[in-house]
Amino acid sequence: MNVLKNVPEVHYGASAKEAIYKEDKLVVYRFKSTHKVTHKTPLLIAYALVNRPYMVDLQDDRSIVKSLLAAGHDVYLIDWGYPDPSDRYVTLDDYINGYLRRSVKAVSKHTGVDKINLLGICQGGAFSLCYASLYPETLQNLITMVTPVDFQTPDNMLSHWTQGMDVDLFIDTLGNVPADLMNWCYLTLKPYRLLQQKYVGMTDILDNPAEMENFLRMEKWIFDSPDQAGEAFRQFIKDFYQGNKLLKGGLKIGDKAIDLKAIKLPILNIFAEQDHLVPPNASRALKGATSTKDYTELSFKGGHIGIYVSGRAQREVPPAIDQWLRKRG
Amino acid sequence: MAKAGSGAFKDWETLHQQWWNAVSDGANKVVQGDWRDGAKAFGDLFGGKLGDSTDAATQRFVGGTKQYLDWVEKFSGQLATGATFPKDAAGWARLFQGALGQFGETRNPLHDLFAAMTGDGARGFEQFFTGWPNPADWAKGEVQGLLGMPAFGYARESQERQQRLAVAFLQYQDAMSGYNRLMLDASQRAIGKFESLLAAREEQGRKLETLREVYDLWIDAAEEGYAEVSLSPEFRTAYGNLVNKQMTVRKLVQTEVDGEEAGCPSFALIREHAHHGSDPTRTEQSRRRAHALWRKTRQGHECSQECSGSSLWR
Numbered sequence: 001m002n003v004l005k006n007v008p009e010v011h012y013g014a015s016a017k018e019a020i021y022k023e024d025k026l027v028v029y030r031f032k033s034t035h036k037v038t039h040k041t042p043l044l045i046a047y048a049l050v051n052r053p054y055m056v057d058l059q060d061d062r063s064i065v066k067s068l069l070a071a072g073h074d075v076y077l078i079d080w081g082y083p084d085p086s087d088r089y090v091t092l093d094d095y096i097n098g099y100l101r102r103s104v105k106a107v108s109k110h111t112g113v114d115k116i117n118l119l120g121i122c123q124g125g126a127f128s129l130c131y132a133s134l135y136p137e138t139l140q141n142l143i144t145m146v147t148p149v150d151f152q153t154p155d156n157m158l159s160h161w162t163q164g165m166d167v168d169l170f171i172d173t174l175g176n177v178p179a180d181l182m183n184w185c186y187l188t189l190k191p192y193r194l195l196q197q198k199y200v201g202m203t204d205i206l207d208n209p210a211e212m213e214n215f216l217r218m219e220k221w222i223f224d225s226p227d228q229a230g231e232a233f234r235q236f237i238k239d240f241y242q243g244n245k246l247l248k249g250g251l252k253i254g255d256k257a258i259d260l261k262a263i264k265l266p267i268l269n270i271f272a273e274q275d276h277l278v279p280p281n282a283s284r285a286l287k288g289a290t291s292t293k294d295y296t297e298l299s300f301k302g303g304h305i306g307i308y309v310s311g312r313a314q315r316e317v318p319p320a321i322d323q324w325l326r327k328r329g
Numbered sequence: 330m331a332k333a334g335s336g337a338f339k340d341w342e343t344l345h346q347q348w349w350n351a352v353s354d355g356a357n358k359v360v361q362g363d364w365r366d367g368a369k370a371f372g373d374l375f376g377g378k379l380g381d382s383t384d385a386a387t388q389r390f391v392g393g394t395k396q397y398l399d400w401v402e403k404f405s406g407q408l409a410t411g412a413t414f415p416k417d418a419a420g421w422a423r424l425f426q427g428a429l430g431q432f433g434e435t436r437n438p439l440h441d442l443f444a445a446m447t448g449d450g451a452r453g454f455e456q457f458f459t460g461w462p463n464p465a466d467w468a469k470g471e472v473q474g475l476l477g478m479p480a481f482g483y484a485r486e487s488q489e490r491q492q493r494l495a496v497a498f499l500q501y502q503d504a505m506s507g508y509n510r511l512m513l514d515a516s517q518r519a520i521g522k523f524e525s526l527l528a529a530r531e532e533q534g535r536k537l538e539t540l541r542e543v544y545d546l547w548i549d550a551a552e553e554g555y556a557e558v559s560l561s562p563e564f565r566t567a568y569g570n571l572v573n574k575q576m577t578v579r580k581l582v583q584t585e586v587d588g589e590e591a592g593c594p595s596f597a598l599i600r601e602h603a604h605h606g607s608d609p610t611r612t613e614q615s616r617r618r619a620h621a622l623w624r625k626t627r628q629g630h631e632c633s634q635e636c637s638g639s640s641l642w643r
Contacts, residue, residue: 191439
């Protein structure tokens with residue numbers, strides 16, 4: 001117990017970074033590297049809206065970013081910020097045709113190249129697929145990580161629960177979707193493990209300062225969730241979850257139709273075998289959904305969170321990304 | 330049969346003691362009373378030294394493990410009153426069920442788990458009415474009597490709104506009952522699965538060495554039972570219905586509380602804008618207009634940049 005009494009407020013972030021572009025609440029960061037940049041094409045990471053992006057650079061020994069920097073990549077990250085009531089009417093059109101497009105443009109401008117590499121994670125991966133279908137001329141390679149493509153696989157509990165929801169009533173009532181509500185929904189996907197067993201297990205590490213700090217850092221990340229902009233959430237649930245339009249077709253972002261077949265870029269698709277949020281088959285559906293002739297899959301033995309922070313992830317994921325990119329420039 | 334005091338029981342006692350010391354050190358009210366008092370005591374122990382994240386994690390720690398602690402108490406109680414330490418699957422299942430007690434609509438580990446979990450970071454269906462008058466009492470009381478009556482007179486519009494609200498409350502309660510029935514089903518399935526997992530271990534000759542293993546096996550079974558129900562067509566309907574009915578109630582309450590029909594700035598808006606330090610007279614409509622204006626400005630800005638530069642990208 002003395003450990004818990006004395007544990008300092010936990011912080012996150014292993015790598016120094018600088019803001020290279022700001023717009024409203026969005027910030028695009030460039031990670032500062034102590035290593036020589038050997039890859040001429042910069043890598044931009046687009047995370048999901050539903051959690052904070054510092055998961056990719058959580059702490060010194062759990063950082064995908066740090067490994068990529070060490071491998072000679074020039075790494076950038078989009079921080080979407082925390083929506084507030086003034087963002088109630090921000091749409092997916094704003095996020096994808098607006099913020100994401102301008103973030104790519106900013107990185108391109110900052111590095112002086114015409115094409116960049118885009119790494120989309122989870123919902124950010126779905127956004128990246130939409131973006132790649134609309135603006136392929138701005139991308140060299142596309143990497144998707146734990147990204148849902150088929151939103152209606154039979155094991156997708158989250159999708160199952162949304163099917164009977166009246167999303168219009170939901171958003172018209174709530175406006176922005178509160179983060180607490182989102183968290184609750186995620187916790188109830190595995191209630192016994194996430195609400196109880198995890199904390200029972202915490203007693204095993206109460207006397208270990210380093211483990212307790214890691215535990216508290218993860219807790220901080222899990223519950224550090226932004227509210228969701230109402231209109232963007234409305235369309236995401238309706239078109240992606242309920243309509244499964246990303247895969248089936250018929251999806252429009254703003255006035256632009258999304259066609260995955262328009263994607264001819266090299267794609268590396270990384271998914272987690274024990275992912276309870278994005279089941280592996282939801283990601284595997286990307287194979288054959290695009291027109292690319294250069295498609296690679298990486299199946300990771302772990303879960304949706306472990307794929308960023310586990311020891312295995314540090315050993316397997318960044319090296320795989322590095323080698324794949326190295327072959328493609 | 331191993332009696333209380335055997336090696337495995339000692340192990341159990343040690344675990345229990347370790348656990349108990351950890352919790353009671355700072356939150357000795359956990360078992361006797363409201364766990365939130367315990368959480369507060371637990372937080373107070375640190376004399377404000379904890380940061381927000383540690384404090385919130387501590388709250389979840391105490392809330393999330395209360396059920397486990399109760400279970401430990403009951404388990405130990407059974408063993409202390411002469412029950413033998415089980416040596417086979419059937420014995421474990423009997424002892425476990427004894428600790429959990431008979432399930433019912435008001436006694437369900439899932440229900441208790443959800444109800445106990447509150448505080449910063451997550452709120453669920455159970456917390457929806459926290460701090461409000463009990464909707465059941467409201468609906469069954471005076472307002473219920475008005476449901477079938479035609480509205481008339483000066484207050485007729487107010488009465489009609491209250492009638493709609495009361496009906497919505499009742500529908501939400503129905504939806505909640507439907508959801509709770511499925512949660513009960515999930516817990517009952519978990520017991521069956523727990524017995525199967527115990528039997529499978531026994532067949533493989535794998536003995537349960539510690540009570541922690543028993544607990545972990547129960548969690549596996551409970552999650553399986555929950556997942557089975559949660560992926561069923563019935564749950565899909567019940568969950569959607571529950572969310573939709575709750576939103577209906579929320580919307581009607583917002584209308585009632587906010588006084589929007591009188592053209593006043595809403596209560597929620599005032600609170601929201603006070604929180605964000607902005608103008609409370611703005612409305613949803615003005616927010617929508619502001620967003621449209623922002624988009625036009627942004628487009629114009631980009632257009633002017635592209636026209637003045639030689640390249641789109643540089």
